[in-house]
Amino acid sequence: MAEKYRNLPLNPLRAFAIAAQYNTFTAAANYMGISQVAISRQITVLEDYLGVQLFERGARSVKLTDVGRSFSREIIGLFHDLELATHRVLQSEREQVVHLRIYPTLVHYWLSPRLSRFYDAFPGHSVRLDTTVQPLDFRGTHLDLAFQLGQGEWGDARSRKLFDETIDVVCSPEYAERFNGFRTPSDISRAMLLHAKYRRREWNLWADAADVELPDGPGMIFESSLLAYGAARDGLGLAIGQIDILHDELDSGRLVRPFMRPVRTGSSFYIVWPTVKSVSTPTRHFIDWLLGLNNLPAEFFKRGTGDRNSSKGSAKKTALNEAP
Known part of the structure; x- marks a missing residue:
């Protein structure tokens, strides 16, 4: 199990965090600049990795499962902190x-x-x-x-x-x-x-x-x-x-x-x-x-x-x- 955690699927994790935050694959796709199909595939990869279902998929909508809702609360803030830290580094470089x-x-x-x-x-x-x-x-x-x-x-x-x-x-x-x-x-x-x-x-x-x-x-x-x-x-x-x-x-x-x-x-x-x-x-x-x-x-x-x-x-x- 420890070996598995050394290769966390970061792109699928980020796709899930954004989709969970906006509660739609379409909005997440627009935010990340990729297709809705690509978002869906990334989240499927994450679900296979975790062995749980994160979203209930309907004909025209998606909905977080209880597991997905609980997981999203833990990781959305982490990606927000990562973005802020990256922004600070880039801003410092730009400002020289x-x-x-x-x-x-x-x-x-x-x-x-x-x-x-x-x-x-x-x-x-x-x-x-x-x-x-x-x-x-x-x-x-x-x-x-x-x-x-x-x-x-x-x-x-x-x-x-x-x-x-x-x-x-x-x-x-x-x-x-x-x-x-x-x-x-x-x-x-x-x-x-x-x-x-x-x-x-x-x-x-x-x-x-x-x-x-x-x-x-x-x-x-x-x-x-x-x-x-x-x-x-x-x-x-x-x-x-x-x-x-x-x-x-x-x-x-x-x-x-x-x-x-x-x-x-x-x-x-x-x-x-x-x-x-x-x-x-x-x-x-x-x-x-x-x-x-x-x-x-x-x-x-x-x-x-x-x-x-x-x-x-x-x-x-x-x-x-x-x-x-």
């Missing part, structure tokens, strides 16, 4: 959308300032951001891709490392001046420490590696690193900054690193995509674009000669060849 999960801080300080380059290179694509912070599980979601911090271990997924997480103390230039530029590590004892709620261990990690004693007291606690960095820029105190994310803030002078004691946390930023479904062309382009930003080899497409940075011109000419 990449559904990306990413941390809010990473969006604000790292991705947003660079995203226009992707749109310039691939004007037909778009990126839809999901900033939910929760354990990554691609099953049951519409996510195509995720930006994650970790050690590269996610279930049912592949990943590529973009850059290591390096942290250091950051603050506004004005705040540093108030403490004589924090010329000695002991100057930190008089400062206000700014903590991100879910990253509080990083202050201790930095202090241990830098051999610095932190001041007593809770400091100020924020719901996210995004808020803590904003408070540091506004001159409220010292925050632990993820240096690779804050390049633009540091290069512009809006934030400074008074101690210049970078510490690697042991974690890295990865781009992660599922293995439980196919990877769309826009998603492949986006993955390779992210890798190119970090001067890393492409995952899916070879960059043409003179296209080492996925330039706008070559992308528009589709000068990308499938990698072996």
